[in-house]
Amino acid sequence: MxxxxxxxxxxxxxxxxxxxxxxxxxxxxxxxxxxxxxxxxxxxxxxxxxxxxxxxxxxxxQGYNLVAIEAILGVRAPEPVGEALQHLLQRLDREQPGLVHALARHGVLVRGDDGSVQMLRVRLMRSALGLNRAGVHAVPSLQVLSEVLDRLRLIAEDLVRSTSQRLVSATPSLRAGPTGTWDELDVRADALAISMIGLLTEAFRVALENFGTTAMPDLIAECAGGGQLYLTGSATIDNG
Incomplete structure (x- = not known):
C-alpha cells in the first residue's frame, strides 16, 4: 500500500x-x-x-458469479482440457458466441487474456457433452446446461438462505451472535458454508436419482408422442 x-x-x-x-x-x-x-x-x-x-x-x-470473476481477474486458473474439447471450444466461440457468454456468466467458461475460450468447470462440461451417448449434440446439450443453471441459480439462492436460517436457528452458539474475533467468525462461517453446500449437493443428487431414472422413459414417450422430442436437432457442432 x-x-x-x-x-x-x-x-x-x-x-x-x-x-x-x-x-x-x-x-x-x-x-x-x-x-x-x-x-x-x-x-x-x-x-x-x-x-x-x-x-x-x-x-x-453483468451477471458473472464469483468463480467467473476469479478467472477474469486472474485469481482462478482455467482447467487443462484435451485437444478435442479445445477444438470444440474454438468452434463454439465462432458459431455460438451467445452461448459462450451465457456459460461464462455462470463460471463454466472464461475468455483468456489471448481471447481464447477456456474451461473452468471441466467436469460439468463433460457431463453436458456426455449426453451425446443418447444422441444429443453438443449445442443443444450446452443450451440445456445454460437454461438449467439459470433456473438453479434462483433455486440455489432460496435453498441457501432457508437452509442457513434453519441451521443457525438450530445451533445456539451461532444464534448467540459473534463471540470471537472477525477472523474466527469468518473461519466458522466458511466451514458452515462448505458443509452446507456438500449437504445440498448430495441431497439434490439423491432427489434427481430417485426421480430421473424411473420417470425418464415415460417422459421420453410422452414428448415423442406429442412431436416434441428433439434429440439430435440440426446443430452445426457435435462432440467430435
Whole structure:
C-alpha cells in the first residue's frame, strides 16, 4: 500500500463501496481482494482496494458469479482440457458466441487474456457433452446446461438462505451472535458454508436419482408422442 492517499478501515471501505464488511473479508479469503496493511491493531485499505471492489461489483451486475470473476481477474486458473474439447471450444466461440457468454456468466467458461475460450468447470462440461451417448449434440446439450443453471441459480439462492436460517436457528452458539474475533467468525462461517453446500449437493443428487431414472422413459414417450422430442436437432457442432 502506498504511503500517499486516503486510508480506510474496513467499515469505512464498506460504506464507500456499498458492501458489507463480511463480503469484503470474504473477497479477501477468495484472494479477489488484496490484504490490507495493519497499523497496530487496525487494518487499513486504500483506493486500490476501492477500485478492485468496484470492478467486482461491475462484473456481478453483468451477471458473472464469483468463480467467473476469479478467472477474469486472474485469481482462478482455467482447467487443462484435451485437444478435442479445445477444438470444440474454438468452434463454439465462432458459431455460438451467445452461448459462450451465457456459460461464462455462470463460471463454466472464461475468455483468456489471448481471447481464447477456456474451461473452468471441466467436469460439468463433460457431463453436458456426455449426453451425446443418447444422441444429443453438443449445442443443444450446452443450451440445456445454460437454461438449467439459470433456473438453479434462483433455486440455489432460496435453498441457501432457508437452509442457513434453519441451521443457525438450530445451533445456539451461532444464534448467540459473534463471540470471537472477525477472523474466527469468518473461519466458522466458511466451514458452515462448505458443509452446507456438500449437504445440498448430495441431497439434490439423491432427489434427481430417485426421480430421473424411473420417470425418464415415460417422459421420453410422452414428448415423442406429442412431436416434441428433439434429440439430435440440426446443430452445426457435435462432440467430435
Amino acid at each position: 502506498s504511503g500517499e492517499g486516503p486510508r480506510y478501515t474496513v467499515e469505512e471501505l464498506a460504506a464507500k463501496v456499498g458492501m458489507s464488511p463480511r463480503n469484503i473479508r470474504a473477497h479477501q479469503t477468495r484472494s479477489l481482494l488484496g490484504p490490507p496493511i495493519r497499523r497496530g491493531r487496525t487494518a487499513y485499505y486504500d483506493d486500490s482496494h476501492v477500485r478492485r471492489l468496484e470492478a467486482i461489483k461491475a462484473l456481478q451486475r
